[in-house]
Amino acid sequence: MNWLSRAADGSVILTLHIQPGAKKTEFAGLYGEALKIRLAAPPVDGKANAALIAFLAKTCGVPKASVELVSGDTSRSKRVRVSGADPESLERLFGEDCTG
Template structure:
């Protein structure tokens, strides 16, 4: 499944701020990480944080779209939307 995420780097705390919608009606998860957006560190921190939150190995998550953008698409292998909703706030 694909998960849309709006990432906020350089936060004082790593956390999930809940769900929101963009102007096109796409639902996305708001996530904050401590890492700076330098050389992909924030993206790596996002994958690690989501994997830990979902209790999945990092190898099952990959960044598909949005390497340098705030809105990203994460591919999660072996997880459907109903399972995701049960695991995240």
């Protein structure tokens, strides 16, 4: 899957397209070669980034400290590193939401 890659240190890099200010926080399928996530948080003062990290940590079953924004701090296109998560589990988990 193009939106998920593995880093040399065993962590997983997710390529995301973010839609802040949505009605609710959820996965919204694929957006090109990125995983689209709708966030209820507004894109103000880092609130959307904080909501994204919390949402991914909860979904992936890892602490928030294990989710790091690698690039795209002020962009809708983001890359996020998730440490301590099993790549195969993430492919299955996100794949179920992204097959449409």
